[in-house]
Amino acid sequence: xxxxxxxxxxxxxxxxxxxxxxxxxxxxxxxxxxxxxxxxxxxxxxxxxxxxxxxxxxxxxxxxxxxxxxxxxxxxxxxxxxxxxxxxxxxxxxxxxxxxxxxxxxxxxxxxxxxxxxxxxxxxxxxxxxxxxxxxxxxxxxxxxxxxxxxxxxxxxxxxxxxx
Numbered sequence: 001x002x003x004x005x006x007x008x009x010x011x012x013x014x015x016x017x018x019x020x021x022x023x024x025x026x027x028x029x030x031x032x033x034x035x036x037x038x039x040x041x042x043x044x045x046x047x048x049x050x051x052x053x054x055x056x057x058x059x060x061x062x063x064x065x066x067x068x069x070x071x072x073x074x075x076x077x078x079x080x081x082x083x084x085x086x087x088x089x090x091x092x093x094x095x096x097x098x099x100x101x102x103x104x105x106x107x108x109x110x111x112x113x114x115x116x117x118x119x120x121x122x123x124x125x126x127x128x129x130x131x132x133x134x135x136x137x138x139x140x141x142x143x144x145x146x147x148x149x150x151x152x153x154x155x156x157x158x159x160x161x162x163x164x
């Protein structure tokens with residue numbers, strides 16, 4: 001089986017692009033929606049999340065618990081939000097959300113992932129990923145696809161419930 005390096009999963013949400021963007025940039029929601037993320041902690045000052053904002057992600061899969069260092073790479077209000085994840089100064093993954101109009105009163109939300117464990121240091125980050133998360137690099141895409149579907153369903157439920 002060939003290793004998959006990127007994924008995209010989409011869902012239609014009955015909400016405005018502004019409300020979806022506000023929800024995905026509220027970093028606390030990651031632990032509410034993701035089956036792996038159990039918490040986040042923003043580093044540095046407050047204010048709106050912007051390119052360069054740093055935060056820690058705390059994760060759990062079964063008995064495995066680990067943290068990651070994250071940095072926002074894209075913050076285009078109502079359109080796209082993305083961040084890179086690293087461990088011990090090495091790149092691990094890129095995660096993001098695209099928000100696009102999809103009819104009257106709905107938007108299409110696409111969550112995307114890219115495995116950044118390539119090049120120099122990749123063997124170490126693959127080993128760390130296996131030790132800390134219990135997941136082989138070849139299995140990460142399948143695990144993430146299932147997690148993305150859960151995350152998007154929970155995002156949709158949250159945003160649609162808060163509609164006026």
